[in-house]
Amino acid sequence: MSEYRGVWVFSENKDLMLELLGKGSELANKLQTELTAALLGYEVSAQAKELIAHGADKVYLVDHPYLKNLHADPYTSALTSLVNQHKPEILLIGATRRGKELASRLATRLETGCVSDCTELWIDEKGRLLMNRVVYGGNAVATEICRTKPQIATVPPRTFEKLESKERKGEVVKVDVKVEEPRTEILETKEIEAAKVKLEEAKAIVACGRGIEKKEDVRIVEELAEVLGGLVGYTRPLCEDRKWYTEWIGLSGHKVKPDLYIACGISGVIQHIAGIRDSKIIVAINKDPEAPIFEIADYMIVGDIYEVVPALSAALKKLT
């Protein structure tokens, strides 16, 4: 096993790749080993410099037309060849939806374990990678290790910080490996409106749940979000049961960490809480004094959102 050496990172998402380099350099320092970025794509060689500036000691570059979009087949084949040649002990992969299917497929071809959506990573006294992840619908955090190598972890966006860009020395190695042809073909891509995608970056989020009776009533929540300069979020029942929206906050949707999260008429099932746990301040407004959301709130108001929310908008307007 000791032949495995080095920490590698890969993501098709550039920001996420830099975040992985940030965490990867901490792990590599601890293990006194090299940090390598696997840069795969088509006509992507220009990105290598930035990866080095953000902490990579080495960049393995595979440039191939089949790698233009992230299809599982060509990426699995290219990464498998790279890993088999160089045997890294740790491989961090960005947990975008595309990245997660790739990681599972790659880990299977390498006959190794993979831990999904890690929220914390560290090295123990035996030099093993310990990985934390949320399980049981948000009820618990599991700490896991990989019994096989490479140890593969996928990491969601905005979990770790990138390092500041610095003038650094690093090596770029262009590699020719076997790249399989994709068996899937992309016919069309439709962008999802940008505003919804940025929930993860919002400083303030006002979210509403089943306590809102009609879709037009969401207006009161939108007004409060506007006063706060923040965004509006929804719970899963508003999306899946009532079909008002398509994207929700929660374990299976957006995981957010704003400075201020205001939950309006949200009961607070554990899956929702798992998506807001890292918020700095949580305010809960709910008619039901027994609502579980109050268990995790900093400020609680037992009351009717139809009265409290507009009053809060007015009060904040006065103050600012």
Next chain:
Amino acid sequence: MVGGFRVQKIFVCVKQALDVAELKIDSATRRPIIAGVPRKISDFDKNAIEEAVRIKEKMGGEVIIITVGLEEAKTTLREALAMGADKAYLISDQAFEDSDTLAVSYILAEAVKKLGEFDLIICGEGSVDSFSAQVGPRLAERLDIPQITYVRKVSLDGDHVVAERSLEDCYETVRAKTPVLLAVTGEINEPKIPSLMAIMKASKKEIVMWKAEDLKISEERVGKTGSGIQVTDVLAPKMERKKIEIKAETVEEIAENLAKALVKEGVIAR
């Protein structure tokens, strides 16, 4: 094939997952109490069954459920059969205890190989209890077939599948030749609640039980020894919140007090 394409077989992989809504935490140790927590068909797996049945209604073929789990999974398999599946296979063996996705995908792959040719395998995007979303793609890899994950819409075009995927920033329409593995999201359909008639019919459908030896499963590749991952601890997260209730005579006062408190916290951006 002459005379148009007909679907022959659709496999649906179903997990009997812990009903996490029923899970309690031991407040002294912060450990979840797993014993006694009921199990159910994992939410997105119901979407997978429903989609398979809808495809069957349009294109023909047979819907076959495959589950790796405990023997008591039989009851959840009856539910899957009542939803319109034709037959179920329950693969259960003590040797499988503590298997992770690496091992479970191996067991499933051996079952699929034994069952022979198929057009589609449909899974849920992830299970409600562990949500690692790995078994689908791992199974596709073991069978050397393409996969389409996070599917919110699907149709068949001859022997090709056209599926719309729900990704973080876009919807992506993808085409692939069958056999294909699809992992579906909760958006794809609304699973029907089976009628009494369907439930009665389901009691006559066949559930086949297989053990490790029926699939010539190699014992080193399953259970703890066959798993890539070892769980060292499971703890409920610490939640330390202030829990300050804001009360006053009027709604206006409540709102003002809260606004002031939020300004003090420094979370009002101005």
